[in-house]
Amino acid sequence: MTTTTVGVLRETAPGERRVALVPELAPAAVRLGATVLVEPDAGALAGHHDADYLAAGAAVVGRAELLRRADVLLGIHPPNVDPARDLRPGQVLAALVRPHRIPYLVRQWADRGVTAIGLDLAPDLPAAYPLDAEASQGRAAGYRAVLLAATRLDLCLPPWGTTDGLFEPVRVLVVGAGHAGLQAIDTAHRLGALVRTVEPRHRERAAVAALGAELLDLPGLPPVADDRDPWDTPDRERRPAWVAGLAEAVAHHDVVVTALDLPGRTPPVLLRTAAVARMRPGSVLVDLSAGPEGGTIEGVRPDTATLVGDGVTVIGAGELAAQVPVTASLAYAHNALALLDRLLRGREPAADPVLGPMLVTDRGMVRHEPTRRFLQDATALAGLP
Incomplete structure (x- = not known):
């Protein structure tokens, strides 16, 4: 998979002050071959203003344009958007997914053909440590x-x-x-x-x-x-x-x-x-x-x-x-940058020993096994095919 346009979302969860990519690491993403789009005020609560992103080589665009253009969406939390209307097949979504909390939304991503990657699901491998946002935020x-x-x-x-x-x-x-x-x-x-x-x-x-x-x-x-x-x-x-x-x-x-x-x-x-x-x-x-x-x-x-x-x-x-958004955002941004580095190598996530276990959805399927089992059981309980 080749990805070129990265969209950094503004968080909407109450009390959330972090941002998924900080201005000082935006040039590193550009050097990897990415075009960086940032939603207005995405980093404001962590002390990073739109002018900082512009000076770092990113473009500041509205949410609708960002969702339309981005090949990879970066967030702290899964975005509060309608998968059928706002996401597109083949789009990559990376966040602290915590799929056990949102199993039915996960199924909507799969139905839409979105590839969702949980930065909270990095495997216990040395090569995975740079991507492990569960560790950095923990x-x-x-x-x-x-x-x-x-x-x-x-x-x-x-x-x-x-x-x-x-x-x-x-x-x-x-x-x-x-x-x-x-x-x-x-x-x-x-x-x-x-x-x-x-x-x-x-x-x-x-x-x-x-x-x-x-x-x-x-x-x-x-x-x-x-x-x-x-x-x-x-x-x-x-x-x-x-x-x-x-x-x-x-x-x-x-x-x-x-x-x-x-x-x-x-x-x-x-x-x-x-x-x-x-x-x-x-x-x-x-x-x-x-x-x-x-x-x-x-x-x-x-x-x-x-x-x-x-x-x-x-x-x-x-x-x-x-509550410590400056430190936590910088740490998370390093995790996101490591993810982009692996994605932009062009390898299929499912074949990657690091990304494979982090897949929540891919190619129309729910890949996170506990969530997949929960959805199967819920479907069987409801008597649906």
Whole structure:
């Protein structure tokens, strides 16, 4: 596939401040052979104005013209457009797709012949790392999660005390040491907290130790190979034991950050309200998995803080990376540029070992297997052919 015209969309989701391509990387896209179109004010909330894009060699055009001319559409979120009217067969759409949240829209893309690529679905391969927006945005979210918890906590994270000595350090528990979790660990550790981490994967455990955090092992959650899913283990008999162990552990911490890396999946509920209510009044939990379908903490809602029990704050993170739009946009733009580099080589995405697993739709088919199965089951349930 040869693509020449790239369209950068303005985000319309409430609270979203990021942009998919920043002006300083637009010349690099041009050097790859792309013509860059940018929707007016696409980068304004990240401090990038239309004049900056024009000076970088991009053209600023209205949405209708951009949708008509672009071979590749770049966005943070899937655009709020009518696939049948605004998209065309063969067009490429790249974003943080999160297909499990929008299965019926995914089917419309497939029916329209759109090739949708999830920058949140990069495979665990060294060659895929430059395209992994789930990783880059996760790091920004992990950093922000700790700062958000600090603003709600009734204690000071940095070492504090009187002439008689220091107070006890704040105790932080991070559940999951993917990219977001590791950044949360590093941020909390740098702020002087005592950090413990629940993480069964071997590679991530080594990274936790390198950051100076303590590994907290739970009964029924033994270390596993890196290619296994530790949070939804097939051995269902062990899960109640480690979930109970996690409930006991959170009661002894002041801050809990749940940071399970679950691209393309609905998060499992790991902490029930009764367990959260056992924490010390004034404690804070931040759920980085919180989305429209729920999160890892019972009852959590995205972009919402609620009180549980005797004054425990539970925060549904939502899109925390959007709160640091300059850093997050630059990181995302590097991911988008790496994607363009692979696309403009002319190889079919399905035959590319990196792009193949990132395909959500292609050639009229839903390629993301969990979404395809969901749609098949929904069709069968409705009695449709």
